[in-house]
Amino acid sequence: MKKYIYSLLAGAMLASAGCESKLDLNNPNIATTGTFWQTEADAVAAVNSIYNSLIIDGTYMRMIPCLMDGRADDFQGDSPWPDLMLVANFTIPTTSGPVAWVWEAHYQLVWRANQVLANVPSIEMDQDLKNRVLGQAYFLRGLAYFNLANFYKEVPLITTLPADRTEFYPETASEEDIWNQIISDFTEAKANLPVNYLNVNGPDRGNVGRATSGAATGMLGKALVYRQRWAEATQQFAELVGGQHGAYRLMENYRDNFDPRTENNAESLFEVQFAMPSEVGGSELNWGGNPNANWTQVSAQAITYAARGYGFNDFLPTRTLYNDFHIEQTIDGRKDPRLLATIASFEPTENSTRLYNDQWPYSPDEIYPRKYTNDGFGPSVEEQFRSGINYRILRYADILMLHAEALNELGRTAEAYGFIQQVRNRANLPDLATVKPAMSQEEMRDQIAHERFLEFAIEGQRINDLVRWGWFEDPAKLAFLRSRDSEFNTFTPGNQWLPIPQGELDNNPNLSPNSANN
Template sequence: MKIYIYSLLVGAMLAGASCDSQLELTNPNIPTTGTFWKTESDAVAAVNSIYNSLMIDGTYMRMFPSLMDGRGDDIQGDSPWPDLNLVANFTIPTTSGPVFWVWGAHYQMVWRANQVLTNVPNIEMDQNLKNRVLGQAYFLRGLAYFNLANFYKEVPLITTLPADRSEFYPATATEEAIWEQIISDFKNAKANLPVNYQNVTGPDRGNIGRATSGAATGMLGKALVYRKRWAEAIVQFTELIGGQHGAYRLMENYRDNFDPRTENNAESLFEVQFATPAEVGGSELNWGGNPTANWTQVSAQAITYAARGYGFNDFLPTRALYDDYHKEMTVDGRKDPRLLATIASFEPTENSTRLYNDPWPHPVTDIYPRKYTNDGFGPSVEPVFRSGINYRILRYADILMLHAEALNELGRTAEAYSFIQQVRNRAKLPNLATVKPGMSQAQMRDQIAHERFLEFAIEGQRINDLIRWGWFENPAKLAFLKSRDAEFNTYTPGNQWMPIPQGELDNNPNLSPNSANN
């Protein structure tokens, strides 16, 4: 089931004031701050506009996943577009368009969320609905800053609307302040959101795709892990594993997590609701800018990642990823089933000899991304910018693996085995406690890194893991990465994060390049 989050550019109302004091024109077709923020419908429309920001090129429509994936050792650039390759080899300049698009789209999310959090409390409306609207705004602002902090490291922290021009140029915040705000936003979201929307009263009743208390709990736990607050993270994960925020479970079929026919399933805590024009209408592509009623709700990731001859072929899986899927056979003597859900490769022993609907058309040694493409789900080639595959931001498998990691970091290594094994069981891999019993804390860290590499490949996770584990500062680990992906050979310290866009630095005298890139 797809839902359509209708767009509303609430920010235009505050940007429309005339600079000429002798002439003020008001467009009667655009609401203003004086006519908006009055009703329950205004509140719901405003929070819907934040979701709209998840579906443009600087967020999950295309560019954010691309720039995240490209920097990992699971995928490498193979694009005629220089920016994608320069990101992948850690040499992207501050003037890069895609790096700026990510900045602009995420601050659009922040701007819209701040308007909701400032104005909705003053609207007379059903209190439970108001709480849900505010909870979603907190969640989406927390998600925006989670992405900004992981992408750029240090950015301005904006949580209120500017009172006057003196507040138009916010300073760079400390990394600690940004993460404290992320954690605070997810806590507030958790306190205000329902388990689901099936039994609520209001216009959001029955909606699928809105943030829930489970999504907020999971992102809160993940943020705490990223700050190495292990014990606090375990409290959050235990609630999810215990079922307090929804009956989450692993899907039996790993590929159900990337199949347009099995979206919003029991493993999904939060995903972006893409849809084809045939499902929800629209004729104008949702790249960004001012939304209109004709906007589509499509993802461009599928055609960007699709194999040569079927799409743009902008990225290729690394041979290291392909090889790592072969390190263990399943208990019934087959290849790890995540291999062919993640990578399109010629595997006659696994009855996989086709690409899309065709007999394998390339050298049998070629490998291409399959995850988040329509290979096996739709037409024989990718329809241009027309994918409806939802982007899964948080899966229950991640909760289990992060929980295991937190246990290990607290010295409870023996307890970590069972949570890792749940993920391995779906892949039909042997019992880890049998094949690698009694691992030390350090050995378990390496094992978790390997398990996460295979489970979350081509999901924008790897670069965040490498950064938070400190692998770029560890000579042995950096050498390991260089041996697996030649793009790491041009890495220089600090460039695991993206540079602050030059245009922003030029326009804001209080903004600094992030400290890592200096």
């Protein structure tokens, strides 16, 4: 499917047109709720439209990466745009545009998924295809609420279409109810989705990029970890490391996970499909709003992160991240190979002295992001908001590390070593059981935090880890973060989450502010 499911099909989700007057005209060129939801093709078009919501500015085109990476200690704001700087130092106001865009885009995703789940069951169509369509809707709704819960903590939980105007103003749900729904959605998705689409019968046959049972299993396990349901999480991860949901494995080259030429590879459980206009067409950038037949399917992350003179340079890696990559050398005495896949830095000992095919243009001590930029993959200067690099939402490395974490929390610390070492082996790092044998549970927690910091740097993982580990409520850990990133000096309790957008609070009398609004 690579790159092709996000195109014109969002238009199928338009509401019915018409007015209460003597002259009631319907546009025959626009589908309505009265004429849609009739055929197998309608069902497939509708689920495709949900994927469309993943490639707009409020989701993975730009704002999810920016608002997640910016709040962690692996990244610092370096932007003339105040919103990005205020997000990075935990002082973002409720009136921030990006905060509202993320909210709106995710509830668009929820709305589209709810329409599929409400209407597709009554369509007469092949049952296996129907199950796949419903499974994808469950998965994508689960992903939407997973992000909403991590961004805002407590939000309205909407799982049905409104019956009348009395349901237009949903109240804030409890954190527990939201997470129970996330777990339920991923469970339903797992039960309905195939391992892959290579041999299915239907218009989705051979598609790559759709949600699979492996992706649902992985996200289910991850959600269970976030709720500290360790034993249940290990049951899900055991299926993945045991090969029951696909032959997932680590790629030999770490950078293959961020290379547009090696997308949807064996390490990827789920990723958002982006493409250059030369691959799929389109002339108008896919920022969002009403679906447009001329939309491209590009990511703006590369130009946003790209180094000074090559893009907007809105963020910089922290010196802490750079230094932590130097804590250990590889078995053969080299630098951790993930360093230069993550950070653009001047490293003559590693034969790395170029940037975008140019000789290093800065002072030797300057560092910039490399991960998710086109450095090495595209033009020498990123002059436009165009990148085709897929955003990897869930990698097999994350499954291994989460499995190790869950085992450690269950008191099975000795078993955790092997899963961590699989990730370290790719980086050619020494055997952890040799260099740090017989760690206690607490020591292993700190080791896992370090390992995750390096493996998933600039991948939007760190802020979620810090929140779920309770580091913001722990004075010692908060002091540790402040010593690593000065932006944490302006953190105040509750601002580990984004504020509920002020426009939403103004329009919905049943919506409650979260801790960040108080």
